[in-house]
Amino acid sequence: MFLKKVTLKREEVKDPREYPFHIPAIKSFSQMDFNRKVTFFVGENGSGKSTLLEAIADQCGFNPAGGGRNNTYNLHASESALGPYLRLSWMPKVTNGFFLRAESFYQFATHLDELDQDDLEGLTYQSYGGKSLHEQSHGESFLSLFANRFQQKAIYLLDEPEAALSPQRQLALLKIMHDLEKQGNCQFIIATHSPILLGYPDADILSFDEGKIQSVAYEMTDHYQITSYFLQHRERMLEQLFAEEDEE
Numbered sequence: 001m002f003l004k005k006v007t008l009k010r011e012e013v014k015d016p017r018e019y020p021f022h023i024p025a026i027k028s029f030s031q032m033d034f035n036r037k038v039t040f041f042v043g044e045n046g047s048g049k050s051t052l053l054e055a056i057a058d059q060c061g062f063n064p065a066g067g068g069r070n071n072t073y074n075l076h077a078s079e080s081a082l083g084p085y086l087r088l089s090w091m092p093k094v095t096n097g098f099f100l101r102a103e104s105f106y107q108f109a110t111h112l113d114e115l116d117q118d119d120l121e122g123l124t125y126q127s128y129g130g131k132s133l134h135e136q137s138h139g140e141s142f143l144s145l146f147a148n149r150f151q152q153k154a155i156y157l158l159d160e161p162e163a164a165l166s167p168q169r170q171l172a173l174l175k176i177m178h179d180l181e182k183q184g185n186c187q188f189i190i191a192t193h194s195p196i197l198l199g200y201p202d203a204d205i206l207s208f209d210e211g212k213i214q215s216v217a218y219e220m221t222d223h224y225q226i227t228s229y230f231l232q233h234r235e236r237m238l239e240q241l242f243a244e245e246d247e248e
């Protein structure tokens with residue numbers, strides 16, 4: 001484990017009513033301790049998970065649009081508004097790693113293609129499955145990244161990595177994470193809505209719901225409870241859901 005603590009420098013916040021400080025979970029946030037190699041951020045849409053993850057990525061020196069430390073490319077509105085207000089405590093500090101942002105992965109793939117054009121030795125795609133990410137399906141390109149680019153002594157910040165992955169490939173990601181963890185030292189912080197990914201053993205799950213960031217057990221997450229109930233009582237649940245819609 002490398003990143004031990006994230007602290008918000010609240011004394012430097014000028015206007016607490018502005019984004020991102022008005023987001024309920026960020027409003028009450030002062031510090032977050034990392035005790036496990038794998039930490040998940042969960043919570044409703046808009047609860048602030050990406051905002052905090054992107055800010056951590058920014059302070060790790062990764063491009064907030066997605067990538068590692070050497071991936072400098074510009075993307076509209078990719079600066080982190082929260083990043084400059086965070087203090088990261090390391091033990092020890094690592095500079096290796098990657099920020100995966102599902103929503104801007106296409107632009108990251110284009111950035112690699114541009115690097116490849118100037119690369120006479122043809123090494124650009126070495127860490128990405130040997131060919132342009134644009135020549136792989138969305139899910140294949142994610143898996144190529146995880147399987148080839150992810151190595152030891154690194155911190156990986158993943159924002160909804162399940163976005164392109166089939167359930168089978170989500171299991172493949174769990175296996176990659178497990179192998180990396182077993183072989184050596186790696187830290188993951190993952191914002192996710194996937195009940196499969198959340199099932200990773202011995203992870204810390206932090207919920208951004210109810211206006212604060214707090215630990216929650218896997219079985220207590222909405223992701224687990226709603227999915228589990230849906231799978232066991234699909235017809236009853238849909239009946240209730242559609243009846244509610246009719247009443248509106």
Ligand SMILES: Nc1ncnc2c1ncn2[C@@H]1O[C@H](COP(=O)(O)OP(=O)(O)OP(=O)(O)O)[C@@H](O)[C@H]1O
Binds near residue numbers: 044047051
């Ligand atoms: N650049 C921005 N300027 C102003 N508000 C923003 C900006 N980016 C996000 N927000 C708002 O901040 C809130 C938190 O957004 P964020 O993307 O962190 O949520 P999230 O928990 O990651 O959601 P999701 O699960 O949908 O990805 C949302 O209400 C969003 O509309």
